[in-house]
Amino acid sequence: MKVAVVQFPGSNCDRDTLRVLSSIPGVNARLIWHNKFGDDSFDAAILPGGFSFGDHLRAGAIAAHSNAMQTIRQMADDGKPILGICNGFQILIEAGLLPGALLRNALLKFVCKWADLQVETTETAFTCSFKQNAKVRMPIAHNEGRFFADNDSLVSLRKAKQIVLRYSDENPTGTIDNIVAVSNADANVVGMMPHPERASSPSLGGSDGLKVFQSMVEWAQ
Amino acid sequence: MNLFPIEIIISNKPQARDPEGETIARDLIHKEGFHAIRTVRTGKLLSITVEAENEENACNLAVRMCNDLRLYNPVAHTISVRVGPKN
Numbered sequence: 001m002k003v004a005v006v007q008f009p010g011s012n013c014d015r016d017t018l019r020v021l022s023s024i025p026g027v028n029a030r031l032i033w034h035n036k037f038g039d040d041s042f043d044a045a046i047l048p049g050g051f052s053f054g055d056h057l058r059a060g061a062i063a064a065h066s067n068a069m070q071t072i073r074q075m076a077d078d079g080k081p082i083l084g085i086c087n088g089f090q091i092l093i094e095a096g097l098l099p100g101a102l103l104r105n106a107l108l109k110f111v112c113k114w115a116d117l118q119v120e121t122t123e124t125a126f127t128c129s130f131k132q133n134a135k136v137r138m139p140i141a142h143n144e145g146r147f148f149a150d151n152d153s154l155v156s157l158r159k160a161k162q163i164v165l166r167y168s169d170e171n172p173t174g175t176i177d178n179i180v181a182v183s184n185a186d187a188n189v190v191g192m193m194p195h196p197e198r199a200s201s202p203s204l205g206g207s208d209g210l211k212v213f214q215s216m217v218e219w220a221q
Numbered sequence: 222m223n224l225f226p227i228e229i230i231i232s233n234k235p236q237a238r239d240p241e242g243e244t245i246a247r248d249l250i251h252k253e254g255f256h257a258i259r260t261v262r263t264g265k266l267l268s269i270t271v272e273a274e275n276e277e278n279a280c281n282l283a284v285r286m287c288n289d290l291r292l293y294n295p296v297a298h299t300i301s302v303r304v305g306p307k308n
Contacts, residue, residue, distance in 0.1 A: 057265075057292065065290070094291065101297035103233065106240050148237050148297050174238075 001220055003029040004045040006037055006072070008052035008063045013085070013197055017048050020200040020213055027217060037068040044081040044125075044216055045072055047088025049141070049195055059102065059144045060090030069095050081125035081216045082189045086142050089181070089191030098182055098191045099157065100149040105142070106174025112141040114205065115194060117180060118168035121161045124187040129215040135168055136208035138194035140180070145193040147179040157182065164190055188219075224270045225279035226305035231293045232264030239263055267292070268305055276304050 003021055007014050014031060021029035032039075053062035063069070069091075076082050076097055084092040092098045105111055119127050119134040130136070149157065154177060157163055165181035173193075181192035196209025233239045239262050246261040273279035283302045287293060293300050 058294070061291070094294065096291070099296070101237070101294045103237060103297055104240065106238065108240050108244060150236060150296070153296070174240075 001027050001043045001217060002041060003027055003216075004032045004037060004039075004042045005029060006032055006034055006045055006047050006068050008034045008047075008050065008066065008068075008087075008091075010051040010054060011048045011087070012050035013195060014048040014050075016200075017046055017085070017197040020197045020210065021046075023200075024210075024213055024217060027213075032068075034063070034066045034068040037071050040071065040074065042075065042080070043220060044083075045075055047072070047082075047084040047091050048197075049086030049088060052087055052091060055087075055144075058094065060087060060092075060094040063087075063091045064094035064096075073097065076184070076189050079186060079188050081219055083126050083212070083216065084189075084191040085195055085197065086140075086145075086193055089193055090144060092189060092191045097189050098184055099153060099162070100147055100182060102144050102193075103146040103148050104144050105146050105172075107172075110141070110143040111145070111172045113139065113172065115140045115167060115172065115180070116169040117165045117194060120163045120166055121183075121187075123161055124164055124183045124190050124215075125219040126190040126192075126212045126215045127164055128219050129211045136211075137206050138196055138199040138209050139205075140172070140194050141198075142173075142193055145173045145175060145180070147175045147177075147182070147193075149176065160185055162187075165192055165194065222272050222274060224272055225276055226307060227269050227271050227279050227283045228303050228305040229267040229269065229283055229287060229292070230264045230301040230303075231267070231298050232262055232301075234297055234299050237297045280304065
């Protein structure tokens, strides 16, 4: 399985993500600079965290116009797994590939801590290896992670099982309905504020995040 | 063709809380006694100059740009486009 980790100016944890992917049997992962990503031979793509283009205008808004996003859009249409982590989630929202909006945290603070989460659906490309309602822990580190959608949209997201992860204990960002990850209608595109690559080995404090990447392999089989 | 100064203001929709505005209201304006200021909403201002035949065309182009390039997220934001001050 050929997986692209797309780098933007200001990406972070791209190499961490590459390292985790490289530890999974059957995965051939590569880092690709955003404006060189026109290759359609990849089976999946991951947009890492960070502060692409300095978060100017709005987190993810500039990267959403990168040439790489044309390839990402095509891959998404083809049903290939696409994961946006943190800033990657913001980019997917700004590109219109995921619903909703991500606003500044309610306390106007950058929040960096381990978070208790619950897996709300196992029917996505990045959660199919989990057990339904599994309690997992992964770190969050962001300033704009307050998911927002109007009431009608929330009802349809719930009905379509597009809410992927919720905070299960504390909600440190004021995100609506405790939502920290959503998917598109086809469940192949997922965005999450937590960093699964930072929770991929006991030496990092936890390995729940590994299953996010293992899910991608399972989904593709 | 002339150059027209245009201002684009991007702000959160009323349904989306604006914690920055709330903080400015609570911890600065009201704290210092300006209680007649009832509400505060923050936004982002883009001050642009547009080459166009007239002001109306300049505003229309700015609105189209905001929509086409998604300068705001219509889920959470509204935009206001107006003619800016002439220098």
